[in-house]
Amino acid sequence: MSADSVAAAQAGEIPIGQLRSRGYWRSVWVRLRRDKVSVACAAVLILIALSAIFAPLLSPHDPYQGNVVKRLAPIGTAGYLLGTDELGRDMLSRLLYGGRVSLFIGLFPVFCALIVGGTAGIAAGFIGGRTNMAIMRLMDVFYAFPSILLAIAISGALGGGFSNVILALALILVPPITRVAESVTTQVRSYDFVEAARASGAGTWTIIRVHVLSNVLGPIFIYTTSLISFSIIVASGLSFLGLGVTPPTADWGLMLSTLRQAIWINPYAAALPGLMIFVTSLSFNLLSDGLRSAMDVRL
Amino acid sequence: MANYILRRLLYAIPIAIGVTVICFSLIYLGPSDPIAAVMPDEASAADVQRIREAYGFDKPVPVQYALWLMRAVQGDFGNSLQSNRPVLDELIPALQNTLRLAVFAAALSFAIAVVVGSVAAYSQGTWLDKTVTSFAITGVSVPHYWVAIMLVIVFAVELGWLPAMGMGTGSSRDWAWDAEHMKALILPVISLSLIPAGIITRTTRASVLEVLSHDYVETLRAKGLSEATVLRHVLKNASPTVLAVTGLQFGHLLGGSILIETVFVWPGTGFLLNESIFKRDLPVLQGTILVLAMFFVFVNLTVDIMQTWLDPRIKRD
Amino acid sequence: MSDCRKNIRREPVTTCPPAPTESQPLLSVKGLRKYFPVKGGLLKRQIAAIQAVDDVSFEVRRGEVLGIVGESGCGKSTTARLLMRLIEPDAGQVIFDGKEVGMRDGMTVTDLRRHAQMVFQDSYSSLNPRLPVEDTIAFGPVVHGTARSKAKERARYLLNEVGLDPSRFGRRYPHELSGGQRQRINIARALALQPQMVFLDEAVSALDKSVEAQVLNLLLDLREEFNLTYVFISHDLNVVQYISDRVLVMYLGKVVEVGPIGDVYKEPAHPYTHALLSSRPSMDPEDRKKESPLSGDPPTPINPPSGCRFRTRCAFAEDVCARAVPALTPIRADGSWLAACHMIIPGSGHSRAAAINEATTGGTNG
Numbered sequence: 001m002s003a004d005s006v007a008a009a010q011a012g013e014i015p016i017g018q019l020r021s022r023g024y025w026r027s028v029w030v031r032l033r034r035d036k037v038s039v040a041c042a043a044v045l046i047l048i049a050l051s052a053i054f055a056p057l058l059s060p061h062d063p064y065q066g067n068v069v070k071r072l073a074p075i076g077t078a079g080y081l082l083g084t085d086e087l088g089r090d091m092l093s094r095l096l097y098g099g100r101v102s103l104f105i106g107l108f109p110v111f112c113a114l115i116v117g118g119t120a121g122i123a124a125g126f127i128g129g130r131t132n133m134a135i136m137r138l139m140d141v142f143y144a145f146p147s148i149l150l151a152i153a154i155s156g157a158l159g160g161g162f163s164n165v166i167l168a169l170a171l172i173l174v175p176p177i178t179r180v181a182e183s184v185t186t187q188v189r190s191y192d193f194v195e196a197a198r199a200s201g202a203g204t205w206t207i208i209r210v211h212v213l214s215n216v217l218g219p220i221f222i223y224t225t226s227l228i229s230f231s232i233i234v235a236s237g238l239s240f241l242g243l244g245v246t247p248p249t250a251d252w253g254l255m256l257s258t259l260r261q262a263i264w265i266n267p268y269a270a271a272l273p274g275l276m277i278f279v280t281s282l283s284f285n286l287l288s289d290g291l292r293s294a295m296d297v298r299l
Numbered sequence: 300m301a302n303y304i305l306r307r308l309l310y311a312i313p314i315a316i317g318v319t320v321i322c323f324s325l326i327y328l329g330p331s332d333p334i335a336a337v338m339p340d341e342a343s344a345a346d347v348q349r350i351r352e353a354y355g356f357d358k359p360v361p362v363q364y365a366l367w368l369m370r371a372v373q374g375d376f377g378n379s380l381q382s383n384r385p386v387l388d389e390l391i392p393a394l395q396n397t398l399r400l401a402v403f404a405a406a407l408s409f410a411i412a413v414v415v416g417s418v419a420a421y422s423q424g425t426w427l428d429k430t431v432t433s434f435a436i437t438g439v440s441v442p443h444y445w446v447a448i449m450l451v452i453v454f455a456v457e458l459g460w461l462p463a464m465g466m467g468t469g470s471s472r473d474w475a476w477d478a479e480h481m482k483a484l485i486l487p488v489i490s491l492s493l494i495p496a497g498i499i500t501r502t503t504r505a506s507v508l509e510v511l512s513h514d515y516v517e518t519l520r521a522k523g524l525s526e527a528t529v530l531r532h533v534l535k536n537a538s539p540t541v542l543a544v545t546g547l548q549f550g551h552l553l554g555g556s557i558l559i560e561t562v563f564v565w566p567g568t569g570f571l572l573n574e575s576i577f578k579r580d581l582p583v584l585q586g587t588i589l590v591l592a593m594f595f596v597f598v599n600l601t602v603d604i605m606q607t608w609l610d611p612r613i614k615r616d
Numbered sequence: 617m618s619d620c621r622k623n624i625r626r627e628p629v630t631t632c633p634p635a636p637t638e639s640q641p642l643l644s645v646k647g648l649r650k651y652f653p654v655k656g657g658l659l660k661r662q663i664a665a666i667q668a669v670d671d672v673s674f675e676v677r678r679g680e681v682l683g684i685v686g687e688s689g690c691g692k693s694t695t696a697r698l699l700m701r702l703i704e705p706d707a708g709q710v711i712f713d714g715k716e717v718g719m720r721d722g723m724t725v726t727d728l729r730r731h732a733q734m735v736f737q738d739s740y741s742s743l744n745p746r747l748p749v750e751d752t753i754a755f756g757p758v759v760h761g762t763a764r765s766k767a768k769e770r771a772r773y774l775l776n777e778v779g780l781d782p783s784r785f786g787r788r789y790p791h792e793l794s795g796g797q798r799q800r801i802n803i804a805r806a807l808a809l810q811p812q813m814v815f816l817d818e819a820v821s822a823l824d825k826s827v828e829a830q831v832l833n834l835l836l837d838l839r840e841e842f843n844l845t846y847v848f849i850s851h852d853l854n855v856v857q858y859i860s861d862r863v864l865v866m867y868l869g870k871v872v873e874v875g876p877i878g879d880v881y882k883e884p885a886h887p888y889t890h891a892l893l894s895s896r897p898s899m900d901p902e903d904r905k906k907e908s909p910l911s912g913d914p915p916t917p918i919n920p921p922s923g924c925r926f927r928t929r930c931a932f933a934e935d936v937c938a939r940a941v942p943a944l945t946p947i948r949a950d951g952s953w954l955a956a957c958h959m960i961i962p963g964s965g966h967s968r969a970a971a972i973n974e975a976t977t978g979g980t981n982g
Contacts (some may be wrong), residue, residue, distance in 0.1 A: 024746055024789065141317030144596045145588075146554025153588045156576035157328040192742035193752075196802075199700050200756035200809065201729040210755065214746035233442045237558050240444055241573060260448055260562070267452040274445030282440035289436070 031294040038290030041283040048280055052099030061090035063097040063250045074266060083269055085255065086262045087248075091269065095276055097250040101162075102277065105244065105251075106232030109166050113173030114224045120174070121181020121220070126189055126204075126212060136182060139175040147172045151234055152243065160243040169235055173227055180223040184216045218295055225288040229281040236277045252277050304604050311600050318596060319371070322589040323364050326581050376586030381578050386586040389571060394590065397560070397567030399474065401552040403488045408496035409545050416503025416541075417534065423508060431500065438497025444558040447490035451562070454486060461486055464564040487563045491556060495548035502544040506537035539610035546602030550595045640714055641675035642813060642845050643699070643732075648672040648708035650691075650698055654918060664918045668694040670869040672708070673944070676813070681839070681846040683860030683877065685853055685892070687914055691869040692849045693737075696815040699847070700734050701725045713812070730760060733806035737818035739798035743790040749801045750775065750786035756808045767808075774804040777841070778834060796827035800834065807838065813845045821850060832859055853896055857881055865889045868917050868925040871944060875953030885947050885955035888926045924958065934958070936965040 032038050051058055060079075066087035075083045075091075082091035124135040142150065155168035188194065189212065197207045238244045239253025247254065255273040263270055351357050358366070370377070376386035419431035455463035462483050474480060510516065510533045519529045557569025564570065568587050575583035649672070651665035669691040676682045684692050697703045699710055701717065709716055712731060716722035723731075733756075736742035743752055753771035758764055772782035778800040790798055799819060806814050816835070820828045832855065838844060850856050856863055857877060864874040865888065873886040884890040891909040898904065910929060915921060921928050927937035936958050944954040945961050958966040 137313065138317075140314055141321065144314050144318045144599070145321070145592045146551045146595050148551070148557065149554030149588065149591055149595075152557055152572065152576070153322075153325060153584070154328065156572070156584060157325040157581075160576075192736040192738055193744045195697075195702050196734070196736060196742050196805065197744075197755065197759075198702055199729055199734045200759055200805075201726045202755070202759040206759060210747070211744050214744065229440050233440075236442060237444060240558065241561060242577065256442075256445060256448070263448065263452050263456055267456050270448050270452070271445075274442055274448065277442045277445060278440065281442065282437065285436055285440045 028291075028294045032290060035290045035294065038287050038294070041287040041290070044279065044283045045287065048099060048276075048283075049103065051096055052103055055093075055096040055100060059090070059093035059096050061093045063089060063093040064248050065089065075268060082272060083266070085269060086258060091272060094250040094255060095252070095272060098252045098255055098273060099276065101245055101249060101251040102232065102236055102239075102253065103280070105162065105165055105169070105235040105239075106280075107228060109169035109173055109235070110224060110228050110231045112166070112170040113177050113227075114220070116170070117174040117177030118181050118217075118220050118224075121178040121183075122185045122208075122212070122216060124178070125182040125185025125216075126208060128186070128189075132182070132186075135178065139178050142172070142175040143179075145172075148234055148237070151238060152241065155238055155243045160238075160246075162245050165235060165238050165244045168238070169231055172234075173231060176227065177220065177224055181216065181220045184219045185212060188212055188215045222288065222292050222295055225284070225291060228288070229285040232277060232281045232284065303607055307600065307603055307607075311596060315593065315596055318592045319368055319589065320364070322585055322592065323367055325585055325588065327360075371586075371589060376589070377582035379575075379580055379583050381574075381580045381583070386582050389583060390568070390586055390590060393566060393568045393571040393587075396474065396565060397553060397556055397569065399484070400487055400491055400556055400559070400565065400567060401549060403484060404491035404552055405495060405545060405549040407488060408492035408499055408548070411492075412496050412499035413503050413541065416500040417507050417530075417537075419500070420504045420507035420511065428504075431504070435497045435500040435504075438493045438500070441493060443490050443493045444562055446493060447486065447559050447562040450486045450490060464562075487559050487565055490562070491552060491559050494555070495545070495552065498548055499541065499545055503537065503541050506540045507533060510536045539606050542609065543602050543606045546598060546605070550598035550602075553594055553598075554591050642678040642713055643676040643847075644709075644711040645675070645699065646673045646709040646711070648695065648698055648710070649706045650694055650703060651706055667869050667917050667920055669698060669705075670920075672866075672869070672871050674864055674871060674874055676845060676847060678812075678845055679839075679843065680861040681848055681859050683856035683863040684847065684849045684866060685851065685856050685863060686866035687892075688851060689914065689917065690866045691917070692851075692866055693817050694869075695866070696734060696817045696847065696849055699815060700732060701728060702734075730809050731811050732813040732815065733809060733811040734815040734817060735799070735802045735806050735819040737821055739795050739802055739822060740790060742802055743798055745790050748787045748789060749793070750782070752790075752801065753805045753808050756805065760809060770808060771804070774807055775801075777807070777838065778804045780804075794827075796823055796831060799823060799831055803831075803834070803838070807842065807844075810842075811844070813847070815847045815849070817849045818851070819848075820855060821852060828855070835859065853881075853893060865892065868914055868920050870925055871954075871956065872926065873955040873957075874944070875947070875955075879953055885953070885960055886926075886957045887930050887932055887959070889955075891929075924956070932959060932966075932968060934966055940964070 055063075060081070066089040067084065068088050070077070070080065070084050071086060071088040075081075077083055080090050080092070082095065085091055085094060120135050120139075124132040145153070151168045151172045154171055155164050158164040158168065194207060194211055197211050202210075235244065236251075236253030236256070239251050240257045242254075242257065244253060245251045247258070252273040256270060256277075259270040259273065348357075356363065374387050376390070378385055379389055382389065415431050415434075419428045422428050451463045454461045465483060516529060516533060519532055520526075553568070556565075556567060557572055559565070560567045560569035561573055568591060571583060572587050574580070575587065648669055650669040651667050653662040654664040654666055655661060656663045672691070672695060674682070684695065686692050694703065698705045698708075710728075711717070712723055712728055717728050718725060743749065747755075750768065750771045753774055754764070754767035757767035757770055762770070772786055775782040775786060780797060780800055785793070785797070790801070793801065799822075802819070803814075819835075820831050823831060835846065836859065839846060846859070848856060848859055860877045862875060863877045863880050865872050865880070865886065867888050873880060873884065873889045875885075880889060881893060884893055894909040915925075915928055921938070923939050924930070924933070924937040924942050927933040930937070940958070942956045942958045942961060942964070944956045947953040947955055947960060958964040959968045962969055
């Protein structure tokens with residue numbers, strides 16, 4: 001290798017000044033931090049999460065202890081910042097505690113579905129052939145139901161309750177994640193670098209670990225975050241229908257359902273739990289969008 | 300093309316069979332013996348056994364499935380445990396009521412979304428685009444059942460303009476195309492159209508932008524065509540995707556209207572489903588879900604075929 | 617010679633290669649075949665087969681550069697992938713360094729992939745975008761059991777060899793490099809396992825002309841330094857002429873001509889080679905061609921023409937060309953130059969058979 005051809009290679013083809021190598025995830029982080037909307041949404045979500053975690057410390061009242069005299073007090077009542085509900089329980093305390101249940105039954109199914117659907121999809125995409133057929137056709141059957149209907153059908157048949165709602169939600173989230181995981185894996189598998197790795201003598205597991213996972217986990221993760229908002233809305237919806245947790249547990253969806261009966265007396269009490277669901281779901285959606293453009297993923 | 304449609308039809312058969320299997324197995328998901336659950340406490344063991352045999356619950360599960368499927372194909376979903384009427388008799392009026400909501404909601408969201416989405420794409424990057432995009436993302440992030448309650452608070456409780464619940468006169472379940480019934484339709488339709496409007500707006504914006512990025516649009520302009528003619532070409536090329544998404548959203552509306560129907564006490568399939576769940580009326584639950592899912596399969600199939608017909612480039616394997 | 621006898625239980629090979637004169641060939645390919653199924657109809661059954669590579673035999677001598685040329689879709693790349701066992705062949709023998717690949721007493725596929733490596737056409741998709749290029753180069757040695765630090769060291773050494781400063785480029789990601797730089801990385805990756813042979817599948821085709829020349833010179837430098845043998849696949853006849861010692865011409869999955877580059881380019885024996893070579897634009901404006909020597913696209917390899925596959929586009933086609941498949945026939949007595957055309961097979965029944973045969977051998981004497 002002659003010196004001048006080194007110089008030619010380095011000077012001729014690309015200006016060197018603009019090249020400052022950064023790890024992929026670091027550059028994503030930098031881009032995400034520059035996006036004001038994402039930062040704001042992340043802050044809101046952290047605030048909501050912290051207030052749910054520290055609900056026992058932050059709550060001014062016992063969320064289950066009602067005061068019959070002070071039922072449906074309006075927002076701003078002395079001692080009850082956000083008023084009281086139909087049983088005279090402090091709204092603020094119940095909203096804080098409600099976040100614990102609502103966030104958990106919204107988020108945990110997504111996590112379960114990511115594990116199950118991600119694994120199934122990557123396997124289907126990488127193995128291909130009959131395995132792919134079997135997995136994807138099974139998912140197609142679940143796809144044949146409108147997702148909310150399927151969630152209601154499963155939790156309805158199971159009989160509702162905390163764990164059944166989580167199961168039902170996870171079940172409806174698995175097929176879309178599997179589909180996305182399958183399609184990105186199939187795409188990555190077709191790239192020459194996978195062939196090149198095989199040509200280097202690497203085995204299947206090494207190729208999956210080093211070359212496939214590093215390229216598919218990002219897109220799968222991004223897609224999954226875009227489902228969180230949907231999951232939270234449906235989870236609260238199931239509670240709203242009475243299929244989730246049972247009273248007197250504080251949960252945003254369930255609170256919305258019971259306060260709805262009282263709209264002729266105190267209309268705005270029903271607004272609060274719904275607003276919490278809305279803000280949480282919107283923040284997750286916007287943050288997911290921000291993350292997607294920061295990671296420059298096209299699905 | 301004909302080949303593709305035929306293959307698509309054949310492909311729908313195993314899917315439909317899978318759907319029936321899931322619907323059938325719903326009975327067995329329950330926490331308790333489906334028969335014991337509906338029998339009064341004082342019923343004797345012999346009575347339970349008699350009912351069990353009458354419903355075929357004593358046979359092996361695959362046989363039960365086959366018997367159930369054969370009856371279901373003929374429209375016999377059994378009798379409601381609650382009212383003792385055939386499930387189909389309860390299902391058909393409910394389905395009509397739900398369809399009424401879904402058709403209006405799909406039409407409303409489509410009309411708004413196509414206009415707003417195209418405008419946003421044409422003014423990409425401006426405040427107008429940003430406003431539309433924000434509304435679209437709000438539409439898909441908002442719990443629509445909560446919006447329904449808020450609409451009731453504003454327009455029924457505070458202003459008293461529109462009914463808060465029901466389908467027209469009192470608890471009547473008969474539909475008529477008069478002002479009273481139409482007024483009852485307004486709030487449910489608006490709340491139902493939020494999600495599809497958001498999704499279709501995003502799709503329209505993205506497809507129009509995609510079409511606009513192609514060189515042939517530049518060619519049309521270079522040829523001196525008026526902007527209106529160019530727009531017609533753009534919309535024509537964006538339409539297969541947008542129509543497909545609208546079709547799918549229509550399917551989702553049928554299954555997803557349960558929350559809105561609950562808020563408005565609208566006597567549709569969602570309401571029926573809700574009642575059947577809490578009264579553990581399994582035949583009604585099973586029948587309703589089966590019919591809605593089959594409807595969804597049918598809508599998907601139609602959308603697919605229509606899309607192929609509109610856009611011959613799509614010939615998926 | 618025992619290799620030759622093994623052919624009995626396989627596809628019949630038309631010619632038994634002559635005994636190696638100075639040494640045995642590094643790579644010997646006999647009767648290689650790959651048909652890809654074509655599925656269709658309502659039930660997606662196999663309805664036809666793409667005859668991507670059909671009965672291909674050739675040899676590569678140690679230290680030489682064999683160019684493989686042909687129109688797109690003629691099976692060049694499939695051949696390379698078959699030789700690397702990235703695709704399983706349907707039939708045929710691949711003998712590397714005297715040992716048959718995939719045979720119990722021969723060479724394992726893993727061993728083959730240490731001794732032979734490949735550089736792909738698309739410099740971008742052949743590099744993992746999430747891996748710093750240095751790790752990509754070190755990947756092969758690590759897989760083959762080299763310690764990570766040793767492999768890294770080798771990667772940095774090779775970066776320097778391909779003309780990229782390791783301290784400046786090693787930790788970069790593929791998208792931070794230009795096409796030429798990425799292809800240098802791909803070459804370094806191929807060399808990381810210290811192979812004897814490298815398959816270059818359209819390795820410079822996607823590069824700008826100036827960069828292409830740099831990379832070609834780099835390849836020639838490296839060949840000398842590391843004692844490499846190249847199989848250079850390209851559709852660019854000029855590039856092949858520049859780098860190759862011998863050339864192999866493929867048409868619709870079959871070898872139509874193989875021989876020393878100078879001879880073949882000067883006096884092509886097969887009408888297809890002739891047409892291909894005359895389709896190159898001339899440097900002389902006086903010598904402008906008014907008509908294209910090759911019209912139309914090659915027929916589909918799904919149902920290739922009977923007999924000689926080139927006959928549908930050949931100006932000299934006669935009845936015999938449709939009836940019989942022409943065997944690769946020596947043009948020179950020592951077997952260094954072969955072509956598969958009825959016109960050069962004496963007594964084939966083609967009206968020009970004898971005359972053409974004489975003329976060709978006479979012209980390339982010496």
